[in-house]
Amino acid sequence: MKATKIIYWVTTTLFFLFEGVMPAIYGNSPLAKEGFAHLGYPDYFRVLLTIFKVTGALVLILPFFKGRIKEWAYAGFTFNLVSAAVSHGVVDGLSNGQTFFPIFVLLILAISYFTYHKIFGVPSK
Known part of the structure; x- marks a missing residue:
């Protein structure tokens, strides 16, 4: 159980850094604006x-959020x-590393999700 908790907190923290801290810091940067424009988004x-992203990452990292709200954040x-992987794949093609990075982050999220359920005894359906 101790190893599961360590895996949960490491993956959840990594995810928090990727999807919570980075958008909070760089979400208004010229590079972010250019990236969204490149993908065709307003x-x-x-x-x-x-x-x-920042709100959802806080829901995932803060332990007092439990139950349905955490499930909605994971979903x-x-x-x-x-959607990010599909957007990059359609616009930039499959040879671009930006197409596969969201899938890598999704794997980290999936590990966090399954270890969360294992620790807190919430049955995953």
């Missing part, structure tokens, strides 16, 4: 996504990461 979507990030 600028307001970048702002909205940054707010949702929202799953939709976001799959």
